[in-house]
Amino acid sequence: APDALVVMAAASLKPALDEIAATWPDPVALAYGGSGAIARQIAAGAPADVVLLAATDWMDWLVSQGAVEGAARSVAGNRLVMAGTPGGGPVCLSAAAVLARLGTGRLAMGDPMSVPAGRYGQQALETLGIWAALSEHLLMTDNVRAALAYVARGDVPLGLVYASDARGTGVEVAAEIPAPTHAPIVYPAALVRGARPGAADLLAHIAGSQAIFAAHGFAA
Amino acid sequence: MIDLPPEAWEALALSLRVSVVATVLSLPLALWVAHLLARRQFRGKGLVDAAIHLPLVLPPVVTGYALLLLFSRAGPLGAVLEPLGLSPAFRWTGAAIAAAIMAFPLMVRAIRLAIEAVDPKLEEAAATLGLSPARVWWRVTLPMALPGVLAGVTLGFAKAFGEFGATITFVASIPGETRTLPAAIYAFLQVPGGAPGLRGLVLIAVAVAVGAVLLSNWLAPRVAARVGGR
Amino acid sequence: MIDLPPEAWEALALSLRVSVVATVLSLPLALWVAHLLARRQFRGKGLVDAAIHLPLVLPPVVTGYALLLLFSRAGPLGAVLEPLGLSPAFRWTGAAIAAAIMAFPLMVRAIRLAIEAVDPKLEEAAATLGLSPARVWWRVTLPMALPGVLAGVTLGFAKAFGEFGATITFVASIPGETRTLPAAIYAFLQVPGGAPGLRGLVLIAVAVAVGAVLLSNWLAPRVAARVGGR
Amino acid sequence: MLEVSVQRRAGDFTLDVALEASSGVTAVFGPSGAGKTTLARCVAGLARPDAGRIVLNGRVLFDGTTDLAPHRRGIGYVFQEARLFPHLDVRGNLMFGAPRGEEAGPVAEMLGIADLMDRRPAGLSGGEAARVAIGRALLRQPELLILDEPLAALDARRRAAILPWLGRVREAGVPILYISHAIEEVARLADTLVLLRDGAVVRAGPLAEVLSDPVAAALMGPSQAGAVLEGVVTAVADGLAAVETPAGVLHVPGGEVGQRLRIRIRAEDIIVATARPEGVSALNVLPAVVEAVQPGQGPGVMLRLRAGEGALLARITRRSAERLSLAPGVAVWAIVKTSGVARADVGGG
Amino acid sequence: MLEVSVQRRAGDFTLDVALEASSGVTAVFGPSGAGKTTLARCVAGLARPDAGRIVLNGRVLFDGTTDLAPHRRGIGYVFQEARLFPHLDVRGNLMFGAPRGEEAGPVAEMLGIADLMDRRPAGLSGGEAARVAIGRALLRQPELLILDEPLAALDARRRAAILPWLGRVREAGVPILYISHAIEEVARLADTLVLLRDGAVVRAGPLAEVLSDPVAAALMGPSQAGAVLEGVVTAVADGLAAVETPAGVLHVPGGEVGQRLRIRIRAEDIIVATARPEGVSALNVLPAVVEAVQPGQGPGVMLRLRAGEGALLARITRRSAERLSLAPGVAVWAIVKTSGVARADVGGG
Numbered sequence A: 001a002p003d004a005l006v007v008m009a010a011a012s013l014k015p016a017l018d019e020i021a022a023t024w025p026d027p028v029a030l031a032y033g034g035s036g037a038i039a040r041q042i043a044a045g046a047p048a049d050v051v052l053l054a055a056t057d058w059m060d061w062l063v064s065q066g067a068v069e070g071a072a073r074s075v076a077g078n079r080l081v082m083a084g085t086p087g088g089g090p091v092c093l094s095a096a097a098v099l100a101r102l103g104t105g106r107l108a109m110g111d112p113m114s115v116p117a118g119r120y121g122q123q124a125l126e127t128l129g130i131w132a133a134l135s136e137h138l139l140m141t142d143n144v145r146a147a148l149a150y151v152a153r154g155d156v157p158l159g160l161v162y163a164s165d166a167r168g169t170g171v172e173v174a175a176e177i178p179a180p181t182h183a184p185i186v187y188p189a190a191l192v193r194g195a196r197p198g199a200a201d202l203l204a205h206i207a208g209s210q211a212i213f214a215a216h217g218f219a220a
Numbered sequence B, C: 001m002i003d004l005p006p007e008a009w010e011a012l013a014l015s016l017r018v019s020v021v022a023t024v025l026s027l028p029l030a031l032w033v034a035h036l037l038a039r040r041q042f043r044g045k046g047l048v049d050a051a052i053h054l055p056l057v058l059p060p061v062v063t064g065y066a067l068l069l070l071f072s073r074a075g076p077l078g079a080v081l082e083p084l085g086l087s088p089a090f091r092w093t094g095a096a097i098a099a100a101i102m103a104f105p106l107m108v109r110a111i112r113l114a115i116e117a118v119d120p121k122l123e124e125a126a127a128t129l130g131l132s133p134a135r136v137w138w139r140v141t142l143p144m145a146l147p148g149v150l151a152g153v154t155l156g157f158a159k160a161f162g163e164f165g166a167t168i169t170f171v172a173s174i175p176g177e178t179r180t181l182p183a184a185i186y187a188f189l190q191v192p193g194g195a196p197g198l199r200g201l202v203l204i205a206v207a208v209a210v211g212a213v214l215l216s217n218w219l220a221p222r223v224a225a226r227v228g229g230r
Numbered sequence D, E: 001m002l003e004v005s006v007q008r009r010a011g012d013f014t015l016d017v018a019l020e021a022s023s024g025v026t027a028v029f030g031p032s033g034a035g036k037t038t039l040a041r042c043v044a045g046l047a048r049p050d051a052g053r054i055v056l057n058g059r060v061l062f063d064g065t066t067d068l069a070p071h072r073r074g075i076g077y078v079f080q081e082a083r084l085f086p087h088l089d090v091r092g093n094l095m096f097g098a099p100r101g102e103e104a105g106p107v108a109e110m111l112g113i114a115d116l117m118d119r120r121p122a123g124l125s126g127g128e129a130a131r132v133a134i135g136r137a138l139l140r141q142p143e144l145l146i147l148d149e150p151l152a153a154l155d156a157r158r159r160a161a162i163l164p165w166l167g168r169v170r171e172a173g174v175p176i177l178y179i180s181h182a183i184e185e186v187a188r189l190a191d192t193l194v195l196l197r198d199g200a201v202v203r204a205g206p207l208a209e210v211l212s213d214p215v216a217a218a219l220m221g222p223s224q225a226g227a228v229l230e231g232v233v234t235a236v237a238d239g240l241a242a243v244e245t246p247a248g249v250l251h252v253p254g255g256e257v258g259q260r261l262r263i264r265i266r267a268e269d270i271i272v273a274t275a276r277p278e279g280v281s282a283l284n285v286l287p288a289v290v291e292a293v294q295p296g297q298g299p300g301v302m303l304r305l306r307a308g309e310g311a312l313l314a315r316i317t318r319r320s321a322e323r324l325s326l327a328p329g330v331a332v333w334a335i336v337k338t339s340g341v342a343r344a345d346v347g348g349g
Ligand SMILES: Nc1ncnc2c1ncn2[C@@H]1O[C@H](COP(=O)(O)OP(=O)(O)OP(=O)(O)O)[C@@H](O)[C@H]1O
Pocket: D010, D011, D012, D013, D030, D031, D032, D033, D034, D035, D036, D037, D038, D039, D080, E122, E123, E124, E125, E126, E127, E128, E153
C-alpha cells in the first residue's frame, strides 16, 4: 500500500517487528537492512517515517545530520550469549576453556568494525581478558546472523551472538555474557524528519510493545 | 505451484519489472557504446571502457553508495530531480537504474565482441551498394551481430535480475517498491533458522535464471540461422 | 602513496592473490567448457549452460550459501575434505573458489563468443593439413580466439577481484585470510562518518579495475595484430 | 567520364597511377600484385590515396579537400571475393542496394541464378556466389561499375554468357572499370586498356593500339598480342558475316547486316604465306605487306603487317621467317581462320 | 590410386559419382554448380557421403563402417578460396602442415612468394594469397592433392609458371585431383578427365579420348575440342623441337632430345588444305585423310582426320567444307601453326 507508513529497521529486529506491525491497524511497510546502510539511506532522504537501529553510534550520527526529529529513544534491549553446537555443554568464559572448546575451529562473531553485535562482543571479551588470546581464532561475519548460522550448521563450535537470535535455532547457549562487560545493548528509534502523520503514534506503539520484544528475547 | 507468501510473488513481479526495464532501456545505449568501442578510435577510449567496467569490479555496495550519493536529496542529480518528483531514489525506477548499471558492462562486452566479429569487408560491400554508415550498421552489422546481442541481453537480464548489493544499498528494501526477489531472499536468509518461504524463493530465482538461459539458447541457433551460417 | 592502515594493504594483497588464482586456475576449465558450448552438440547442453550462469543470476549471497552448505563440515564435499585438512571453508582458497565461480560465467561467455567467431573453414583447412582436432584447436582456434579469451580473462579477473557477497557468506571475513578488499571496504563503510581508510580502499579498487581494463585494452590490439587483421 | 590520378603507399608497395576512362569499358590489366585492386579501392573510396584527384562525371570524389564516402560515390563494386551477406538469401542480396521498384527477376534470369533466389550464400557454389555478386552490383544501378576479376570463378560458358550482358551495361552508358588478367575478356569488352605493373601504368590507350604494341605484348605474354579491328557487317550468308574492316573483308560467325563488330586477331592465329594459298579451309586470306620483323625471346619472331588501311600482328617461328625470307617490304598473304577470330559487339558509338 | 563412389544429397542437389584416379592428374571438369567442390569435399573427409566407398592407395577412407577423419586421410586440399590463417605470416602458413625438416624456400621461390614470407595474409593480393595456399598444401606432402580451381585468381604468366611445377608434383608420384573449368590447364596436366554435370559423371576416361569425344566437346564448348598427341623429341634446332607423334612429326618450341611431350591441337587451330601448301609460315603440315564430317550447330563442321597412326579434330566453316568438297576418304593437308600447339611435359610413364 503506497500510503503505508515505512519503518526502516535493523535486520536483527525482524522477528519482533513483523509481529508488532501485525498488531497495528494500518498496513506498515517494513524495510530491513544493516544499521549502517539504513542510517545512510535515511540521511540521503529515504521515504521512511520511523527508523530503528541496532547501534547508538549510527543513531547519534543521524541526529548529528539532522535527519531525525526530536530525540532518539530506546525501544528494546538485548544480551549477548556464547552459542554452541547442541550437546556441547556449557563453556567457562576463560581463555583456556574457550580455546579448548574451539580446538582447530573458530569463534564466529560479527565484524567489530561493521556489526554492532561484534562491537559489543569485542568489548565483552576484552573486559573478560580473553580477546587477545582469541584474536587469532575469530571468524568475523558481515552480520551477526551469519555467525549464528555457522554454529547451527556445526561449521564452528562457538559463536558470539544476540540472545534474541539464539532462541530455537538449533544452537544451545554455552555461556551467557555478563551484561556489565559491555555497553548496554539498546535499539534506538526515532521519527524521521518529515515523517507523516501517524508515525509518532506508530513509534509509540512499537515502543509500547515490550511484551512482544520480550517474547523474542529483546530484554529491555 | 510452490506455496509462497504473497510478498514473494510481489517481489518476483517487481524483480521482473525491474530487470526487463533495466535491460530494454539500456540496450540502445549498450549497442551504441559497444559500437563505439568496437569500431571507432577516439581519445580516452580506454577510460570509457574502464569506467563501464567499474560496476563489475567494485563491490556492488560501493556502486550502490555512489548512486545513493548521486541521487540523494543533496546529491548533484537528486537535487535536480527531487523537486520535479522524478528522483529514482528509493523507488523501483532506482532499482532499475542500479540493475542497469550493474548489467551494462556485461551487455557491452558481449555486443562489442559480436560487432568486432562482423567482417568489415561486408560493411564495405554494403557501402558500395549505396548505404550510409548508419544504414550499413542497421542492415548488416546489427543483423550479423544479433546472436551476440542476444547473448548480451540474456546476460544483462540475468545480472539485472540477480543484482542485489547495489540495489539494496541504493534504494533499500521497501516491500512492494524496491524489495526485489534477491532482496527478499536476503531478508529471508536473515531469519534465524530459515524462513519458511526461503526455499521457494530460491527455486523461483533459479527457475528464472535457467529459463532465461534456455530461452536464449533456444533462440540463438534460430537467430544464427536467420543470420546465416558461414 | 595513499596513507592506509596496514589491514588495507593486507586486504589488497589477499584480493590480488585470490583473484589471480581464481582466474588462472579456472581458465583451462573455462576454455574447455566454452569450446564444448561453442562447437559441440550434446544432450543437456542447455542445462549445462544454464547451470554455469546460475551464479550470475542468483544473489551472490545464495551462491555463497550454497557453497557453504556444500563445503561445511556436514556437507557432501566438506565431509570428505575436512578430515584431509583440505577444506577450503574459511580459508583463502575458499575465497578463490567463490571468486572463480562468480567469474566463471563471464569468462565462458566471452571465450565462447570468440570461439564461435573463428571461421570453421580455417579449422577445416588445418585438418586437411594433417592436424588432429586437438592440434587444430591449439594452433588455429585458440590463437584466433585469443582477443576474446583475453577479454574473458580481464572480465573474470575484474569480477573475481570485486566479488564480495558470495565470498563473505562462504568464508566470512578473517583478516589476512579471507578479508578481501571488497570485504574490507564493506566493513569500513559500516563505520559512522566513514572510516579513515575507506577512501583509499575504494581508490585502490578503482585503480585495479581501471588498470585491468586498460591493460587488456592495451594488449587486445597487440594480440589482435599477432592474430592478424582480417 | 572518370579521371583518376592517385598516389598511395602501403608497406613497400607504391601505387602511382593516372588514367582517364570515358564511357565504355576501361580494362585494367596486370599481373598479380600489380596494384589493380588497390587502384579500384581508391576509386571506390574504400582506400584513401595519399594524394591525387578522382573525378567522376564532373563530380570531385577525392582531392586534397574532398573525400566522398563510398556510399555517396555512386559506384558499384564487384569484389574479387563474392562478399555476399550471409544473413540474407540470394534475393535479399540481389535487392540489397537496388532502388525501389527495381526487380531482381531479369538480372537473375540472365545470370542463371533465378532458381537460387531463396538460398543462403552458404549453400552456393563458388561460381553461383560470383554471379550473385555481379547481379547485386548491377541492380544497384551505379554510375560507374568496378569489376574486380568477377569472372575468374566462372566456367567458360557462363563467362561467355555474361560478357554480352556486360556489353549491354556498357551500351546503357554505364562506364565500367574492368579488372582482369584474362585478355580474352578484356579484348571482347574493353574500349580502353590500361596495363599496370608494379603500381605504375606501363601503357594506356585505346584497346587496339595497346594490344598491338610490342612492349605491351611482352607484358601480356606473347600469346596474347594481336590486332583488334572494327568493321561493319556488309553481308550474311551460311551463318557467316562478311565484315568490312580497314584490313579487308573478314568472315566471322553470326551477325546482322549493318552491325558494327570488333574483331580480335591474335598474332598466333595468323599464318603467313608468300604464295596465295589455294584450296585451304581458311576463308580469310588478306593480302599484306611486311612492315617490321621483331625478333622475340625464344624461337619466335613478331611481324607487323599492313593490310589495306589496317595493321596486323603475326607471330611465326624464326625458322619460317628465314625460310620465307620475310623482311620489311615483302608482300605476303595473311591467313586467318574464321573461328580463330573473336568477335565482340560494339556499342553504337 | 583413388577409387571413389559416392552418393550425397544436399537440398535439391544430388551428387552420384563413381570414378577412379590412378597416379597422375585426374581432372574434374564441369560447369559452375556441377558438384565438383562437393565431390572434392567428400574425398577429403570434409563432407560425409550418404553412401559409397572411398579408397586411397588401398586404404579405406570411407565406407559403411569406416569414416576416417580429414587429418588422417593424408590429403592436401587447396580450397577455392585461399583460407589462409590470418594469425600467421606467409611463412607460418606455408609451414603449417609441413613435416619437420622441410623448408619453405624452394616452394616459395617457385611460386614467386619468397619476398612475402613475413607478410600477413591481410596484406596479400588475391593472386598472392592463392599461391600461398598452393604452397601450403604442397609442403604438407600429401598422398593425394586436391586442387579446387586453384589458378582461377592467377594471371596467365603465373599460371603458366605454376603448371609445370604441378607437373613435377605429379612426376613425384603424388596423384592429383584437379578441379577446373579452364580446359587449357586440364589439357596440359590431366591424364584422366572426368566431365561432371548436375552431380553426375557425363564422360570419364583418358584425356585424349574424352577431349576428342564430340559429346564431351558439346559440354566443354566447341572451341575447346581437340586432339592430344604424345610423342618423343627426336631433334632440336633453332629452339624448336621435332616431336615424333603417331600423327607425324610436329615442331614445337623448346624441349630436349629424348623428352616425352604431350601436344594438344585444338580443332579450331587446324587449317585444312586440299593442295599441299607452299610458302607458308606454318611448319607443321601433316598429310591426313578425312574420316568423318560432323555438322555442328552454327556455321561450323567438325572433321575427324586420320594422320598416320593418330587422330586429329579440325573445326572449319561449313562453307569451306563445301567449297573444298570435303567428305570421308578425301586426302587433305592439316596445317597447324607451331605456336598453336600447346605442349606439356609428360611424366616418365
Ligand atoms: N596492407 C598491405 N601491406 C603491404 N602491402 C600490401 C598491403 N595490401 C596490399 N599490399 C601489396 O600491394 C600490392 C598490390 O596489391 P593488389 O591487391 O592491388 O594487387 P592486384 O593487382 O589486385 O593483384 P591480384 O591480381 O593478385 O588480385 C601487392 O604486392 C600486395 O602484396
